[in-house]
Amino acid sequence: QSALTQPPSASGSPGQSVTISCTGTSRDIGRYNYVSWYQQYPGKAPKLIVYEVSKRPSGVPDRFSGSKSGNTASLTVSGLQAEDEADYFCISYSLNDPEGVFGGGTRLTVL
Amino acid sequence: EALLVESGGGLARPGGSLTLSCAASGFSGSAMHWVRQAPGKGLEWVGRIRSKTNNYATAYATSVKGRFTISRDDSKNMAYLQMNSLKNEDTAVYYCALDLADCYSICAFDIWGQGTMVPVSS
Numbered sequence: 523q524s525a526l527t528q529p530p531s532a533s534g535s536p537g538q539s540v541t542i543s544c545t546g547t548s549r550d551i552g553r554y555n556y557v558s559w560y561q562q563y564p565g566k567a568p569k570l571i572v573y574e575v576s577k578r579p580s581g582v583p584d585r586f587s588g589s590k591s592g593n594t595a596s597l598t599v600s601g602l603q604a605e606d607e608a609d610y611f612c613i614s615y616s617l618n619d620p621e622g623v624f625g626g627g628t629r630l631t632v633l
Numbered sequence: 634e635a636l637l638v639e640s641g642g643g644l645a646r647p648g649g650s651l652t653l654s655c656a657a658s659g660f661s662g663s664a665m666h667w668v669r670q671a672p673g674k675g676l677e678w679v680g681r682i683r684s685k686t687n688n689y690a691t692a693y694a695t696s697v698k699g700r701f702t703i704s705r706d707d708s709k710n711m712a713y714l715q716m717n718s719l720k721n722e723d724t725a726v727y728y729c730a731l732d733l734a735d736c737y738s739i740c741a742f743d744i745w746g747q748g749t750m751v752p753v754s755s
Contacts, residue, residue, distance in 0.1 A: 558741040567728055567748050568676070573741040611676060615738040620692035621678040622739030 556615035642749030655729035
């Protein structure tokens with residue numbers, strides 16, 4: 523059982539926006555601004571797309587944006603494209619816990 | 634920018650041992666983590682080793698503590714995951730991943746290796 527709760531699936535049509543939530547506790551998401559999001563295609567390694575809640579690494583399209591409110595972080599994908607169809611998961615820094623906390627992942631389908 | 638390349642995966646027997654390597658350019662000031670993913674499952678943290686600045690501190694998941702050991706050789710730009718007393722449930726793709734901020738917990742996995750598969754079966 524994952525410590526961060528994500529919906530198992532999400533979907534949207536091309537051009538639409540989709541938001542994926544990641545809910546934790548006051549020991550992790552609620553306490554620290556070290557929430558990161560990753561994109562993973564089948565059979566491939568994960569790739570960092572958002573770090574420190576809302577920052578994007580170089581090369582990640584600005585269609586991907588992150589935010590946080592209380593114990594819940596969110597990833598919004600705007601202007602959905604077919605290539606956005608992938609698994610997305612969140613990770614957070616955790617108090618006194620070197621292993622952090624992981625979300626179970628969300629499968630994003632572009633209809 | 635750092636690049637990570639894993640090697641050493643392959644079929645292992647229950648009770649056996651295997652050592653995975655991660656070649657990492659430009660990582661001496663970073664924490665190196667190992668993360669695994671069982672077939673069709675989510676990500677599971679295995680353990681990490683911090684930088685020399687943080688005394689190469691290690692930490693392990695409860696599921697592997699006492700069986701797995703993480704080490705690094707900064708002079709060779711290498712990190713290792715030694716796995717002993719392997720179990721069927723250790724079957725997974727193993728990734729090395731860098732936290733450039735060298736945090737106590739996980740700030741972010743900035744860079745990932747391509748992964749190496751370790752099936753454990755008799």
